[in-house]
Structure formats: C-alpha cells, structure tokens
Amino acid sequence: MTYWTRRNFLGGSAAALLGASAFANNPVAEAFAAKQPFYGLVMLAKRGVPVYVQTFGQANIEEARPVRNDTAFAVGSISKWLTSTTVLKLVESGKLSLDATIGKLLPWYRAEGADKVTLRHLLSNSSGIPNQFSTALKADPTLRNLPLSTRQAVERFCSGDLIFTPGSRFDYVSTNWYIVIGIIEEATGLPYQQTMRNLTLDPLKLSATGTDRTGAAEAYASITPPARKVDLHQPYMIASGGYYSTANDLLRAARAIFNEGFLSPQSVQALTHIEVPSENYTLGGRVKTLNIDGQRHRFAWETGRTGGYRSVLGHRLDGEDTVIILNNTDLPQKALDEFAYDLMHATVVT
Template sequence: MLNRRALLGAGAALPLLSAVPAWPAGADQQPDAVVDAFVRDAGFQGVVMLGRMGKPDYIRTVGYADIEARLPAKADTPYAIASISKWLTTVTVLKLVERGLLDLDAPLTRFLPDYRADTGAKLTLRRLLCNASGLPNLFSAAGKEDPTLLTTDLTTGQALTRFCQGDLMFEPGDKFDYNMVNWIVVVAVVERVTGLPFQAAVRSITLDPLGMKATAATDKALETVAPSYRTVEPPDRWRNDRRPYLAAAGGYASTAPDLMRGAHLVFDTGFLTPESRRQLTHVEMPTADYALGGRVRQLTIQGRTVLAGWETGRTAGYRLVLGHRLDGRRTVVILNNTALSQKTMDQFADRLLGAEPRP
C-alpha cells in the first residue's frame, strides 16, 4: 500500500527541468516555498508552471501521474482539462463570429432552424456561453436514471433532441446555471455552420493555429492522459467517460505548455480581434465572475487590482487552474489528478501569482 506522504515526498524530490531558467531575481514570491507548503498541507501532486509571454520560467512536477505504474508527473504529461474545454469552445465560436458565420446575440433558430421554435427564439449563443440560458439540465437527470449514459454513443442531433429542448426554467440571462446542456447546443451550432464534426472544427479553427499540438479530445487521447483518482491510498481510479457531443463542455485533454501558450496567444496577441477579446473577458454574470466560457477574477497584487482570465477544470479526480493576468505579465498553470479541493487549487494559484488572499 502506498503511503500518501511518502508518495508525494518522492515526487517532490523530482528535479526541475534543466532547461528552465532560475526564478527571476527580486521576485516577490519564491514559488518553491509556495509549492512545498501546498504539498505538505494539501498533499498536492501534479504539474505547476509559471511563465510570461507564453513561455515558462518555472516548472515543478510532484508525485506520480500514474500511481500504480509509478510513472512520475512530467511537464508535458496530458491531463483531462474538464471545463477549460469551455474556453477553447468559446474561442472557436468567437473566431466563427469574426468570419460572419455566427452572431452572439442572434436567436438560436437562425443557426438551428429545426430547434424548438418558442425557446429557440429566446436563446442566444451569448446566454449559452455564459451559462445563463434557462435550459433545464435534462442530461444530468437522464444520467441518474441510466448509469450507462456516458458510455452510450449518441449523435449530436440525438443528444440535442433528447436533452436540450425542455421548457425554460427562467428567462435567458436572469440567472447563472452551470449546465452541461448549454454546451451540447453549442456543439450542434458549430457543427451546423461549419459542416464539420465539432472536434475537427476546434482543431482547424483554434488548436492548430494556436500551435496546441498536444491538446485533443479525451476520447482521442485516452492512452496518454494521466488517469484520475478518488484516493491515492489505496489508489482508486475514477473514470472520466466523455462522448463526442460533450466535448465542448469538458471533453478535452492538454498539457501545461500548451495551455500556457494558448493563454498568451488568445489574451495577449492578435489571434482574436480586439472586439472578440473584449467579448471573451466581459463579465456577463457578476455573481459568478463569469464571462464567456470562463471567469474573470479581480486579484490584488502589490496593492493593485489586476484582472485575470481564470479558467478552471473539475471532473472526476482532475482539478486544474489556468490563470492569466490580463495585463500580460504572468500565467499560472496547475494540473492535478487526485481530487483536491478546487477552492484550495484557486488559493494555491493566487499565492503563486503573488495575490493577496480573497476574503
């Protein structure tokens, strides 16, 4: 039986990659001390990466990506990124808006003319992308009745008909409701306007142009992705089945270098137009700090308020943070597969960025 503290201690002894330069002189935070404390207090294992302009200047790997096989976590180990997939989906939608194929505020029935007419006239991509559509979560209800649902193949059209056409629970925009059904509808829209399977559209529109070669849908990359765990002592693997029609909400896997590169190019460069970047970072639902496809948080760093794009992922045992200061000065990526508290992961990321604790 593996002892958790001994396991993580062994991982913590793994060296930094030799190609990574030393932490900048005069930096306020010494990340090794922050990581060591989180390993000690929370039993963290996984990957920590800090960088600037899409390039890492600090990498730390802790523990094992595969506990049973004793395969150590590496800087380029792929992890399922859960809801960070929503960010990639939103970037894809915004690129299609730039091409004139989509409109964030047009009625859904413009793009899905066979969708239910009464609700389709009220729904927009904006409300779907900020999780404020009002659609009931018929997917979760069906999953409770049928445990085999996540291993059952359905086409996008079948999923759209079965899960996404219920009576609205509230008027679109009135409430925040973190609901996977929203994203099944987005998959259907992207497939309809591009004529491509969703994953192929994301690959050609977003991933390949961003150079995110290690990022792929989990159903295409299961053999290489670090498994997730409910517990590490004894190791108890936690399945993370995802059908293609669920890819937009949480069906991708990626690596720390890919996520860091993508965050820089999306938030800091001309990959998106200024208007698209404005849409991506405009908070639509202030009660949840939620913009389109992710959050924008206010961090207090050295007495100043700094906005940060804040993408998090939580599914099965995966817990992840991609935090990017919108002033372009710093990115943090944290990948974990042992079911840590997401709140503590956010607090860990805050400390690594030198932010004051939130009340």
C-alpha cells in the first residue's frame, strides 16, 4: 500500500524562515498526489510570482524529513538548459560561436566529427557522434566510478565515427555534453563548474543550485519499503544532468533568462529556436505550444530525469505563467508532463 503526506508551513515568521508559503489547495495537485506515490513539490507562478506552492511527502523517508518549499532536487537534463545558457553568454562575449566546428573550438579533438560537427549540433543533440559510454558501461559497470578528466572522457567515449550526418537526426545522448564541457573549459581556461558559477549561477543569484547534493531530497525507486535510486555523476557528466536546484531558483532563472534581459535578444532567439522539429528540441531543451482557454502560447519546456528524480519546468515565453514540478519517487516523465498540462488546464498543440 502506498502512502503520502503533505507539509505546508502556514504564515508568519515560520513561513519566512523556512521559505514556505500558504496557498489554497489545488484540486488537480491533490488528486494527482492521492493516486500515486508522488513526493515532491508543485509550484505555479504568474509573472514570476508564485501563486500556488505545495509540498508532498518526504525528502528523506528513513529520517522522516518532509519535503519543504526550499528542498533541492536533482533536476537532470534541466542542467543542459543551464549549460546552454552559459554557452550563450560565452557566445555573447565572443569566446564561442554556435556554428564553429568541434575542431576549431577543441583543437585536440581528432575524431571524424572534428570538421563536421558544430557546437549547435552538440547542444541540440543532433551531432551524429556515437555514445560509446553506454556500450562500455554495459561491459564494465564499474566504469561509472572511474575519475576521468574531461579530455580522457571525450577521447574514450565521444570519438567514434559519425553514425549519421550532423543535423539530420535527433540522438539524445549524454556524450554530446562531455564535449560541450571540453569546449567551455578550452574557451575559458577554467573548470566547467566554475564557469557555470561565474557566468550563470552567481549572476542569477541561484544560491541553491549546484552539484553538491548535501541536504537535497533523496531519490527512491519505491517508498514501501524505501529503496533509494540515485545516479552518480562524474565531473565530465555534470553538464548533461548533474545539477541540483529548488523551485524558487528555477523560477528565478526562467524569468531572468527569458524575460528580464539576462541574455541578449539574439541569444534568447537562439535558445528558443527549434533545431529538431520532430522533437521540438532547441538548445538544451524544448519549446512546446500549448492551448489554454482557446489561446495558443509558446512555452520553454525543460524536463529532467536522473535516478529516481523527475522534474518539469514549463515557462510561457511571454513570462505570464510558469509551472514547476519536482519529484523524488521515480514517476514516469510522461506522467509529470501531463500533470503539468492539467495544472494549467492546457492541451498540447505541438
């Protein structure tokens, strides 16, 4: 038998201290949480201001620690969106070009794709470079624990002959992002995580966003009995899915990036231009058109899955509406996407 609990800190100094807010219950959220073991957080915001925030269940079942409004969760591939934002800051400063090839940006890269694959192809997961990590991991599961440098990982897992013409297909592989880390480090002379901190996380005041999971919610494959499910990310894997964040940080980031001038208009256009129409995929994320009350609206649609964590960040590009869902009980990603649509009373157009 599954079970769920809810924790909502109400009003006054306790709410201010714990970062919690009191809102009327949302029937859609309550019904979703009652039907399955949904532990996590739901936030709805209007013009960057939360209008509904609700927490469900436990951040740590063994310690009976409830999810709070300021609990951090692993956000999986939302890390790609944050990485793409950092890349665009480097483009704005003239240190990178989206249409430069890997060979130009990473002089030591000698594989077939060096003169054919561009940074844009990598960020849109359409490079054609095969994922040699997954094959190697099946042969040796301990490989995930091996501390490789970025260059070692790229040369070992991201240097095979192209399996399709760059830009012609979508291939959602994490190894594209190992190369992106290498390119960022080559352009800046700094470790990737330091550049992320310098160019994106600190300027946006995303103090709760980072790669340190201390204090974050644990992730579970099941809750009765509790069985944890957490992926290990080596530094060369972080760009594709290794960051942790909170709902408040994600809301702040979406508003600043898309609506408040953190990126130039040209960069926002690049970040929201669909590169792979079959997947609605842009650079590090997706853009979807939703029908709400008979009106069509374009949303940046960032999702994340790693271990038992699932996340959704849906942000209307005009800044009017945002939905954020963070989960640590291994629910299907499709179920969370549909939950997000239901919360906004929306249907998907594209």
